[in-house]
Amino acid sequence: MNYLSTRGAGAGERHTFSEILLGGLAKDGGLYLPADYPRVTPDELTRWRTLPYADLAFEILSKFCDDIPADDLRALTRKTYTAATYCNVRDDESAAQITPLKTLGVEDGAPLSLLELSNGPTLAFKDMAMQLIGNLFEYALAKHGETLNILGATSGDTGSAAEYAMRGKKGIRVFMLSPHNKMSAFQTAQMYSLQDPNIFNLAVQGVFDDAQDIVKAVSNDHAFKAKYKIGTVNSINWARVVAQVVYYFKGYFAATKSNAERVSFTVPSGNFGNVCAGHIARMMGLPIEKLVVATNENDVLDEFFRTGIYRVRKAAETYHTSSPSMDISKASNFERFVYDLLGRDPARVLQLFRDVEEKGGFDLAASGDFARVREFGFVSGSSSHDTRVDTIRDVFQRYDTMIDTHTADGVKVAREHLQSGIPMIVLETAQPIKFGETIREALLREPERPAAFSGLESLPQRFEVVPADAQRVKDFIVANTGE
Ligand SMILES: *Cc1c(COP(=O)(O)O)cnc(C)c1O
Secondary structure, three states, X not given: OOEEEOOOOOOXXXXXXXXXXXXXXXXXXXXXXXOOOOOOOHHHHHHHOOOOHHHHHHHHHHHHOOOOOHHHHHHHHHHHOOOOOOOOOOOOOOHHHOOOEEEEEEEOOEEEEEEEOOOXXXXXXXXXXXXXXXXXXXXXXXXXXXXXXXXXXXXXXHHHHHHHHHOOOOOEEEEEEEEOOOXXXXXXXXXXXXXXXXXXXXXXXXXXXXXXXHHHHHHHOHHHHHHOOEEOOOOOOHHHHHHHHHHHHHHHHHHOOOOOOOEEEEEEOOOOHHHHHHHHHHHOOOOEEEEEEEEOOOOHHHHHHHHOEEEOOOHHHOOOOOOHHHOOOOOOOHHHHHHHHOOOOHHHHHHHHHHHHHHOEEEOOOOHHHHHHHHOOEEEEEOOHHHHHHHHHHHHHHHOXXXXXXHHHHHHHHHHHOOOOOOEEEEEOEOHHHHHHHHHHHHOOOOOOXXXXXXXXXXXXXXXXXXXXXXXXXXHHHHHHOO
């Protein structure tokens, strides 16, 4: 399997899965995609229908990754997707399913269900990919006798998923910057209570953007970056995207009895990583009817899928909402879809994303390409705080099921796109306990707390407070890498 950049640089070069695994952007600023999407045959679909999650993951990853020996790859997926890791199930359903499908009911003739992706260690869907990345990174580094220092900034979900994926991994350290005193008590405790010696929490005296700026400043110091082997695990990482393809197949099998049936998925979206994986599953031949992109008040993506205009927002125009993991000003994985939408024309992608940098966006409304958005199955909608709270209340009253704020945005938008006879699967991206304030507002009661998390906030915490100063963060890295 050969990988190329959406912006076309080095068109004649070959890049393997393992080569792009530890990297981020391609040299030309584009994103990596496979040269062709592997297709799934009807026989394969039939055979995969009954596979346990780990083996399904192996089959799908094998199609994208031909430079890790099959036995090693299978061992990695089996080590990653265990019932012990995805044990935070709420009902008496089986953790062995990894991503159980919870049926809500039938609305407008369409079976409506939730695909639970948040039963992992940090109770958000990012664990699904990040846990695999942790094992893949450890494997790849050991093979080449290398080490990696992961530097990141987080306002919550991504940072904790990365830390829980990398804790105790050989050859890897994590330096995670978070805004001091700005996260919820639960999210702070999740990260800061980790005592693993390879995990470093840095509480930056400032806001999230200050933490992000420090990461950029350190990464732009190329000499420092090379000497201290600084890397990242952000949402554009290809392996993260491909790991997410797996649960679309798993969800499809759980919601159908035969491969003649079609289903739709609704995906609470921010950086477009999750729904990009759905697009790839569909390109592989999974019978997906619609991919419904659900946004919150930060409706960059909804605007595009309704109008053909992609207009990134300035930091000051980005709302802080009650579904904060979808508070984005631009969608970092969107370029992968645009590349396919434009018939895989790298010169046009390059031009459009130059327009994004120089003019703040682009307009495809008048071009024939935008009409093709529906051929790719995409539709969209957005939510607000009021509809979010109403949806949490409604789903609780009607189905006795407590959902988090992001999933509520999904259910709200899914309901606008139901088709009789076609199952609608909403991806559940987090558990309610992570966003307790809004649950209390909606339901006047406490969110459900998985047993393993009782007393989390009173565990001892390990973190370092640092000023919003890149040099101080570099000093900390130097002092703690022993290199
Ligand atoms: C990250 C996240 C999202 C958005 O996912 P993208 O891949 O960025 O579109 C939605 N919900 C939750 C809870 C998240 O953590």
